[in-house]
Amino acid sequence: xxxxxxxxxxxxxxxxxxxxxxxxxxxRTYRKLADHPMVQGAAGVARAKLGERFGRGxx
Numbered sequence: 001x002x003x004x005x006x007x008x009x010x011x012x013x014x015x016x017x018x019x020x021x022x023x024x025x026x027x028r029t030y031r032k033l034a035d036h037p038m039v040q041g042a043a044g045v046a047r048a049k050l051g052e053r054f055g056r057g058x059x
Contacts, residue, residue, distance in 0.1 A: 033039060
């Protein structure tokens with residue numbers, strides 16, 4: 001049982017260290033995409049349509 005818990009702990013530590021770089025890459029890509037003017041324009045159109053559908057003005 002101790003060997004199993006040691007293996008789980010070691011796997012967790014190594015996995016989090018390796019996974020952090022990939023996580024940061026995904027966040028950078030998301031932010032780059034979210035800040036793109038075409039995406040911003042599409043989001044504005046979607047907000048306006050939802051506002052019309054649910055009877056709210058754009059804010």
